[in-house]
Amino acid sequence: MSSSATNTMEIESSDVIRLIQQFLKENNLLNSLAAIQDETTVALNTVESVEAFTSEVLQGNWDNVLRAVSQLKIPEKKLMDLYEQIVIELVEMREIGTARTLLRQTTPTQLLRDQFPDRYLHLEHVLSRSHFDPKEAYPNGVSKEKRRQIIAQALSSEVTVVAPSRLVTLLGQALKFQEQQGMLPPDTAYDLFRGTVPVVHAEADDVPTRCYNTIKFPKKQHAESVAFSPNGQYLVTGSVDGFIEIWNYLTAKLRKDLKYQAEDHLMSMDDSAVLALAFSKDSEMLASGAQDGKIKVWKIQTGQCLRRYSPAHQGGVTSVCFSPDGTQVLSASFDLTIRLHGLKSGKMLREFRGHTSFVNHASFSLDGTQVMSSSSDGTIKIWDYRTANCIRSFSPHDGTGTMAGASGLTVNSCIPFPKPNQVLVCMKSPTAYLLTMEGEPIRKFMSPDSLTEGAVKDLTAAAAARAAGTGDVKKEGLGVPMTDFLALNVSPQSEIVYCLAENSRLHCYSSDTGKLIKSIPVAEGEVIGMAAHPFTNVLAINTVDGRVLLWKA
Template sequence: MSLEIEATDVIRLVQQFLKENNLQRTLQTLQEESTVALNTVDSIEGFTADIQNGRWDVVLKTVSQLKISQKKLVDLYEQITLELMELRELGAARSLLRQTDPMQYLKDHYPERYLHLEHLLSRTYFDEKEAYPDESSKEKRRAVIAQALSSEVTVVAPSRLLALLGQALKWQNAQGLLPPDTAYDLFRGAAPTAVAEDDAPPTECYNSIKFPKKQHAECVIFSPDGQYLVTGSVDGFIEIWNYMTGKLRKDFKYQAEDNLMLMEDAVLSLGFSRDSETLASGAQDGKIKVWKIQNGQCLRRFPNAHTQGVTSVSLSKDGTQVLSSSFDQTIRIHGMKSGKMTKEFRGHTSFVNDAAFSLDGTRVISASSDGTTKIWDVKTTDCVATITLHDGQAVSSGVHSPTATQICLLPRALDRFVLCNKSPYAYVMNLKGQVVKSMTAAPPPPAVGGGAAKSIAGTDLVAVTTSPKAEYTYCANEGNVLHAFHTESGKLMTSFKAAEAEIIGLAHHPFSNVLAVYSEDGVVSLWKP
């Protein structure tokens, strides 16, 4: 269900807030600049009673803050003038008749009525029948005016703006769009990313997102603020999901209207800005686009980012640069402002499957199908280390090394990252290119003289991610089994089958124990402890 909200209603809500907080000058300015009038009273019954009882000082003060048609104002001012004459308050009656805008309007448009009032004012006595002809009376005129003016005003419940905001947050909370028990930044529309939740490995699949037949997600990512789960699929669509319910987020107007973010080819990679407000996407055709999440608009296009598919995209800490890797064997940095490539890192001899900025932004780490992992100096684009890995350790470059597939930064260690390659091993590395630890679920090698170790089918790893505090490292293998390792000790904590079809990748929520596993059968399964 889609609700249309009028801009004028939003302005009135703000005006009501200003009125309740006695910010009269601001209210007046907003009414003048927007030409939208608040036209609210505390009580229609009270407003009507003031008119019917002739409490004109109160009525005029109320009416001065309202936008009322000239004809109705003329009727009101005419009645007040007549009653001042009856009270023989001739000076006040004369001022009202000759010095107010409604009476000037009366003089210009209804000269006979105006002259009639001037005639009554010149009399030395007040004649009720002359003032109220045709069986009218003061009471009847007051009643007619009260009815006319009360139709122009409305009553709004106190603190309506704050009440609506509270209801909206309750709804988002009920939909699972807000992390529980956290403060909330209402202005930015974001919850802080810190929450006291201990890392715990997943054990149950609580929900899943199922794509149509022959479609599947090629990449999945959580936003850094934890509000969004975003998928990029083979048909080029980029969609935002509620990771609790597994349903498409219809609170984004463009998604509710089926006007989705779209690439011309399969979406292979996604990367968020630190503030979760912009999203970069890389496609099979070598193009990159950067989107504004709130309205789905494309902020920047890089039509010639690469000559082949874009395997990874990430935004620099300050959001001014886009880092990308590609099947064209290069890693590149593109300027958000210029829309052009500013740096290129060359040296890999096969596909570059992943690239990431180090947490301090001084290095780029890349993983390639040529079997090497390289570390580059961001300023100079020089390669400062080349790492070749085999059977759980770094080896000389002469040895054949399996395809390096994915890099995962360790959030609490500036100089460390986890690397996954097409072997049964995952590696904790440092920025000097040294292996700090290797983790594997494969059986130990045979004793000396017991023959060569055999690779067991399906044990090679395809994806890696870590828990929010990096206490656990999660790896998925070709047999669709998920392994949870204790990162510090390298000990295998648990293993279980996490998908029916071949797993493409993993994504972890930034501060809750929610793990997304996406596979080739078009299912994104969502796991929790």
């Protein structure tokens, strides 16, 4: 569990409104600007330059001044002073018709008539005279220039200058910050309105060769499960203490842009170890399965628990996944069953029975019509999704007739390969397989620690003996370290198959040929499992010593 306090910055709603107003003004949407100012009573009151605005007043460029003022919210008294001065100067220029219209048909001069009738009558008198007398127009020894200075000072105090495109600039800065914090993938288009990143094309496949960051858990804690979201934005861990946390996979820091994590209100499975995690296809929901048999479904953006199944199984939940349409959750368990749960109803919809030992993994086929399960009884079973009937059951083999199941080897997982009717199978052995959904071998991926067919068979036999309690690898005198695979995954473009071995080495194979590309040690301690990023060549590998190691090409 991680925790830390964060500072929140309060933003005034009026400032947000002004940013919108500036955007409207700069894009010449003046009717919309006026409507927002009238409805909110918030004035924009910005000019490109206070000095230039003041200069226009001092020079008597009243057309420009009135054009600018029309988009500002100026106190009534200052507007009356302005219009009074303009009328006087129009009379001086003998623009009598314009002066008369301005005096009798504008709102500020009508307010002047109602509130200061003496001043209004004075303007009428100036307007009716056959000649212009400055002393009569400006009583008390005030000059035209002095009046302009007073008005310029009064108006300039009402306006401010804001850098152009302020709203767009702030949004860009916010997105840049999120990108730097790893909340957004770099150099990726962003749907600002919906707040989402569109699905991006996967990188060209490459082998991860360096550990670029590490997530460290508190002492005596570790991640039992890890998963990336389909949209690539989230890395989630499920801990032995029951906490579920969303991480920035670039910086290895907790995602504090999620409010519930910033406030230290983490998703939790109530002190039971989180053995399984899976995202919905749209990356908006997360399913978690715990050692006590419970399943919960969460909303990622809020941390809210949308549904709980308590218990979903009589034993620990080893695997969870969403149906393709996101309306159901499929789970596997130590209780020998696979179950399908309705998200809306909260009830178990179907149960798939037939395995005689732990069910380690269950998933949907690519087309969503079948369910595939892997068990410690050494078999893979294919089920009809709608009827829960077992269509076929087989044990992985290498094409020579050697049946892994007959030897009692555990099948850790069976996942769809991104080609029709093909699956990748990880067994507790030094060999992984690419099979058809009928169980026919297509390709195998052998541990580099056993370079010959005979060595593979010897290791398989030794593993079976060890599982039966009748043998020991070292005592068999094979001279080869045991390198059973724990987990496998596939690269973004499906060109590379990753196999994680018990000796903490990652073996990378060509999916087309089965040949080893590279073998690298990825951890000093004991490894538990791994997850692969959907678009980039990044792997997250969780270990018993409380680390999640982040590797990339």
